[in-house]
Amino acid sequence: MRIASLSAFLRNIPGSLRRFLRTPLGNFAALLVLAAFVWMLYQAVTWPDVARLRDTNPATTAFIERYRDRRRVAGESDRVAWHWVPASAISPNLKRAVVAAEDLEFFSHQGFSASEARAALRKAIAEWEAPRGASTITQQLAKNLWLSPSRNPLRKIKEAILTRQLERSLGKDRILEIYLNVVEFGRGIYGAEAAAGHYFGKSAAWLTDSEAAQLAASLPRPSSWHPGVESRSYRRYVADIERRMERADFLRRRVGEPLRVLEPPVEEGPGPEVIDSSGDSVTVPAAAQAADSTGLEPR
Secondary structure (H helix, E strand, C coil): CHHHHHHHHHHHHHHHHHHHHCCHHHHHHHHHHHHHHHHHHHHHHHCCCHHHHHCCCCCCCHHHHHHHHHHHHCCCCCCCEECCCCHHHCCHHHHHHHHHHHCCCCCCCCCCCHHHHHHHHHHHHHHCCCCCCCCCHHHHHHHHHHCCCCCCHHHHHHHHHHHHHHHHHCCHHHHHHHHHHHCEEECCEECHHHHHHHHHCCCHHHCCHHHHHHHHHCCCCCCCCCCCCCCHHHHHHHHHHHHHHHHCHHHHHHHCCCCCCCCCCCCCCEEEEEECCCCCEEEEEHHHCCCCCCCCCCC
């Protein structure tokens, strides 16, 4: 009897489903299923080729294009300062400062930091507000390259998947190299080289501890926190980063010893030009042009 009843139930499913789909609720459910299928198909077609970043530098980022779109809508120039340089042309001081400020566990986690997530949750409870993402450097890179600042749950899911792909496809050094080259350091200023030139008139290779801490401190609020501003909270954060850099001895071993020379030697001749995204060029000191481990040129 039970087998016969189950067989009868299974035979009736097509008819029951057809009758359900003829109802308003059934029509709505069918539209939802169709929309989900179209969304998944779109994601599959447009999903970034993460592994390509192993040997190709990004030509632009979602955040750069978002900035340009806003500028064009406002009727203003959409030019940005962006000069790609290899990791070997970025001061170890800046690498230490950014890791100390943004993601101290960067070299040990697999893309996500449980301790940072717990700290963000405690802060949210203490301040009675919705918890903000405790983003690691890898998560921030995924967001900068391909996503938006939105806190939409679907966007967060995509960020998590892309973060895992970045960690699986690229090494930590490559992730940090790309991040330092694309992150925003001020309005229309992207990457370490453009930021060092804009704020300090030098190449990123020659940033001191103090200058590196000032740039790293700008990352949470690049439009209002950057070298030269008199904000007390910004200055306190700079000092806090300098203390973290001093205590994090392991970073010296991981990214290199702090730069001992305060300024580039005056006898150095100019190196090759690095073309920025607006078509302009900037001369990079020859001392900053050590061999890149990837052998890449900016696209």
